[in-house]
Amino acid sequence: MSTSVTRNVLRNRTLAGPTPAERVILESAISEIRVLPDGHIAVRQGEPISVSTLLVEGFMTRHVDAADGRRHLVAVHVPGDFVDLHAYALKQLDHDVGTLGRATVAIVPHAELDKIEARHRELTRRLWFMTVLDAALHRQWVYRVASLNAVGRVAHFLCEMHARLLAIGEASEGAFDLPMTQVDIGEVCSLTNVHVNRVVRQLRETGLCDVRSGRVEIHDVKALAVLGQFRPDYLYLNAATAAAAAGEPRKESPWTGDERS
Amino acid sequence: MSTSVTRNVLRNRTLAGPTPAERVILESAISEIRVLPDGHIAVRQGEPISVSTLLVEGFMTRHVDAADGRRHLVAVHVPGDFVDLHAYALKQLDHDVGTLGRATVAIVPHAELDKIEARHRELTRRLWFMTVLDAALHRQWVYRVASLNAVGRVAHFLCEMHARLLAIGEASEGAFDLPMTQVDIGEVCSLTNVHVNRVVRQLRETGLCDVRSGRVEIHDVKALAVLGQFRPDYLYLNAATAAAAAGEPRKESPWTGDERS
DNA sequence: CGAATAATTGACCGAAATCAATACGGGTGG
């Protein structure tokens, strides 16, 4: 079992993840490994950026701040995600990037990405693809707040996190750690904390899943997916992981593997 | 004044658009120019794709269909946008792509993009950047439906379209053509057509802007931007265009120019 | 000139927000 910092990059996706050689290249591009405390704002909206951040362990968010002080999350990141790879193109961001709980990140200077871009076509393409996958998530987030009611939104979000954590081996038996408060979940689903609480209670009372501070236990993945209209297509997971994410009866444990595609 | 089909690509953005030489390369990658009728679905969710589509004239949408038959737009495209460049990476899409009114498109086979990727780093980088810009739009769409009320959403959307059309010289004096019905606008802002109607009336009565079938006239860009909490940063427009989009008093007409960056 | 599509308006309803109060839990400092 590899313990490399890039082990979760594009893991268990339909798009092939980096080869061992590419991992070496990517890791040699890292200037620094950093541990960030809970609630740390790693990137602030509008400030110039010259490095990108690969999330190695823990959770990070991207959020926009509204004028009235409210905030809204536009992404939650899990290990293996490049939280601000798009900053390589944009050089400054239209949102903040922060941690959810303590997080370990690998810093990749844009100058190193330039070198990769000059020398390694395939790896560059994979990096591009990662930003495109990111956009697919955004689209689904639009759909979520636009088309689902409160329970549906929360269900959809939980299904998504479950699926993505399955892919990197951080969920099992429908259960996973998620260091988010009900306020945080509200900022994802565009609900008040009060209403998130009611939804969470409803989900608990109907036996679908149990969301308590820091831990999620889904008792009926399939039913939750129906409630949240969740279809994992947009995550471009490989077949085995997608099946598990959709609550299909599993033959074996696909998500523990490291195999590509 | 150039009439090339790529004239609007990254026009008036902070990210430099293609050089004349790159335009030639891009145009030589086009296999076909096609005129699509109103309401034509160019790409259907899930079907395999081997070409990408550059919008040359007219409007196109990307939308997801909900289980209950409702649809929601996740993007509206204007000339110069690559409506499904991300399909180059994903090979199949998580949404439909269709026309709003009659549209002219240029078809670029993925095989040609492969060649560009192999031979032209800078141009490849620009293509990547275009998909990243796209994601920035998505994020703002999340924000719109998540954080704004009905009037705010419509105002924000109108401001965005105004800004983007300014950038490509398709808006002037705060007025532009927009072939969308109130139903369509509702599918963007996640509102019913009935309520869109009420919002439109309100905007008209307060003298902010006039939205009628196919045509938008903004009488007070600045006030509308305030109402929609619109800040054009996320569009990465050049300074002159951004100022005009935010309703700043303009010195001259920046959006008619073809200058880059 | 009809038929279909789009826009408009009114009456009523309901999901989630807001307001308000209480309980919990874990860390700090005296």
Next chain:
DNA sequence: CCACCCGTATTGATTTCGGTCAATTATTCG
């Protein structure tokens, strides 16, 4: 060790924005 805080969770009462239902009036276009 306990008292105190502060963030988090929970629950109830009330309000509101936008949805739903229903009907009428433009438009547009064969």
